[in-house]
Amino acid sequence: MNTVDALVQLSFQVQRILAEAGAEHDLSIVQLRLLGILRDRQPGMLELGQHLGLDKSSITGLVSRAEKRGLVERSPSPHDGRGVLVALTPAGRRLVEVGEAQINRRITELTKRLNATQRKQFTQLASVLVNT
Amino acid sequence: MNTVDALVQLSFQVQRILAEAGAEHDLSIVQLRLLGILRDRQPGMLELGQHLGLDKSSITGLVSRAEKRGLVERSPSPHDGRGVLVALTPAGRRLVEVGEAQINRRITELTKRLNATQRKQFTQLASVLVNT
């Protein structure tokens, strides 16, 4: 298996794990990502779009559906009358914590195929590849 | 960065590369995967569903849209009057070849952040993680 195939297959495998973890809470991957971003910040819609790489109209829909489920809330921006800030609700926070714990568990399970030295090595190499 | 974060971020990064490569040919990631599967086989719909991890009704839609674009064709199964076999058309084959070359290029570009020894090492470790 060459490096390209390895990266592509690994990527889909991780996506499947994320999808399965999310499905247990009736959450899509993009919803998981949205809630994850909101753990430690209350961004505006445009900033969310940048993080998620999505059009602002998509963010409007995504946030509306999450709001409808009581997972997030919009509040008027104190700096700009046009803008809103998006924040997790307590229910949303609980869900993202559970979701993340599950993703951690499942991916940690996967990484157990490597021994501790290999894991450390893999993490170091992967970190070089990851955009920052 | 821990192993879980590294895997998740790397996964999304690769997905973005795939999406960008696909977008250049007006193809979604799942369409790329479909065409990729059809490079070396002519499966039935259920087999395609297994490969892609999708419901058979989703496969019906996916294949219909690809067929509509002239990328694949259905033919009656010689073994089973109910079934169809799905195959690439010449246009589909050309597109999947171009698409794959592009994915290869872009991911190879990413892996250049690692030197040759690191790349070999990464591939070996990633291969352990990939389901077979």
Next chain:
DNA sequence: TGACCTGGTACGTGACACAAACTATCTTCA
């Protein structure tokens, strides 16, 4: 203060996922 820009929403369109139901075909069994 008016022109221009921006943040976010609304609307339209199409892809895409799953579930349930349906039809034609295949298999099994009495």
Next chain:
DNA sequence: TGAAGATAGTTTGTGTCACGTACCAGGTCA
């Protein structure tokens, strides 16, 4: 050998989700 049950694929319904365009309210600047 015909009936019953299972299967392959499609159809329909529903909802998510993506982008593009247009719109409106608010902000900025000359």
